[in-house]
Amino acid sequence: MSGTTIQVLTAFQLVLAKLHSRLKAEDGSDVELRRTRVVVPHSSCGSIIGKGGATIRSFIEDSKAGIKISPLDFGLSDRLVTLSGTMEEQMRAIALILTKLTEDDDYSQQVHSPNSYRKDLGLCNLLQAWSSVKSRISLGNKQNHKEDSYNTVTIGVSDEHIGVVIGRKGSHIMEISQSSGARIKISGRGGFLPGTTDRKVTISGLQGSIDLAVSIIERKVDKASKKRAKDETDMDTD
Incomplete structure (x- = not known):
């Protein structure tokens, strides 16, 4: 995915919502997608992990989502970041991870799209975008009522x-x-x-x-x- 922050977060949540609806249709019950994997360049994983794992622990505490980063496989330059939890928790975790990636010079250099994330977005603006996404996309009448x-x-x-x-x-x-x-x-x-x-x-x-x-x-x-x-x-x- 590439684009402005609001576009990326919107696209990500639309994908999760689509997968959620497909699972519900196939299973016949209100099943929720509990795990998602995203790809992150190995060179940028250090900023997500933080010194002694401090950053990733703070993300887990903040979002209430499970966040695990796979070991680097030989010959690959990317690692898998596995998110687990409710859709709301996973979206919060994604917003926090994107915050760190926008601050990482290595990541900015590896994203070759002219619409890649602006480095100067900062936490407040990114979480504002995330909050806006939650308000604009329907994940059910109950959530819509709460947001409105x-x-x-x-x-x-x-x-x-x-x-x-x-x-x-x-x-x-x-x-x-x-x-x-x-x-x-x-x-x-x-x-x-x-x-x-x-x-x-x-x-x-x-x-x-x-x-x-x-x-x-x-x-x-x-x-x-x-x-x-x-x-x-x-x-x-x-």
Whole structure:
């Protein structure tokens, strides 16, 4: 498959949906395609695996899908990446894998299509495309109803980390809103969730947009927490 990110993700999910419908027709029951294999150049597998397997473990934890990479067979330059789980879990895993591939120079050089993935897409834009795909392609009435419903959720973000969500002059919150398509409102100073020192972050929109916004916020807060912990450790060492 080649094309823009949204085109590739759309095509991939259409293929999975087609295979799912064929399995259902042949079996006569609501069977779901539980395993998919994709081919990835051997030279790019390192970026998916990460140091000590850290990246692939994070993908498995994030997507809830099983992800296994085959050993390199003699004489071949590609390896098989096997994804297992629900269609939703497999699509999430594919989006995460594509994120790493767009950052990999070796992969960009091996993809000879003029419409290959743009290197500067980044995680937020890629997951936005993935969320858009979920909203546009029907995988059943139940999922469509969930994706089309307008909801509002409130989460808590510690007061010490709210700055990384807001950004300078609201730049981060504007970026998150634009990337996810959700509306985001943060409570004023002292506007804490009951019994906590967490500020209220109210997110409104389609369920897919809300999920994406929450994911981006959680990543920003997690990154800030790890940086602060590292800085404190360095200070103790000094």
